[in-house]
Amino acid sequence: MDDRNKTDGQANSGKPDLSDAELSGRLSGLGSAIDKVRAERRAEEKQSAVPDRTSATAGMTLAFRLGSEFVAGVLVGAGLGWGVDRLFGTAPWGMIILLLLGFGAGIINMMRASGELGRKKPPQGGA
Template sequence: MSPDENKQSEKDMKETDRHLSERLEKLGKTLDTRLDEASAKEEPNKTSAMSGLSQAWKMSSEFIAAIFVGGALGWMADSWIGTKPWGMIILLMLGFVAGILNVLREAGKVAGPERRMNSGKKQD
């Protein structure tokens, strides 16, 4: 090989290396962007799953608490007034209804009391 051919092949190699380096850098940036997008999509799913679980626990505990409170108030009313078992039955049913109403409010199926009162007023 002549010296001119060696210089030309070295130029071609340097140009090819530069071109490959540019492609590699571009690919790295694209990969980083896609990885960031993928991780951003995964994080809300984990958060929403945990918030959904916590919301379910909150709803179930409010429902059970409303039933227990209704039963306890009914038992106290019966022992105070002397109307066993009617006070407990009635207040237990009211506690059940209150528990269902709390669950529906939390799920967004029924408007809360403050939203109902504001919906009847005229807005300025």
């Protein structure tokens, strides 16, 4: 009867029946492999949980730079407009026109500083 069960086990799975000791060894090997993977995942989670201060600092630096580019453009335009109005007596037209030009220059400087204006466009398909 034992021989019959052995052949049935071989016929069904294509592999010989394993003893309890062999199965226990495979199970403990699998358990240790799972523990190793879990430990690696925990280490990766701990590393990703630490905030990256360099990227936050770089973002703040860029934000302050863009803000100062814009404010500088507007202030220079307003100052030049005020000077033109005082010099030629054209109040308020010099201030209005040069303030608007300063606003435009501030926007262009912001785009240039952020890299949007100088970025090359990818080629559009075709020959």
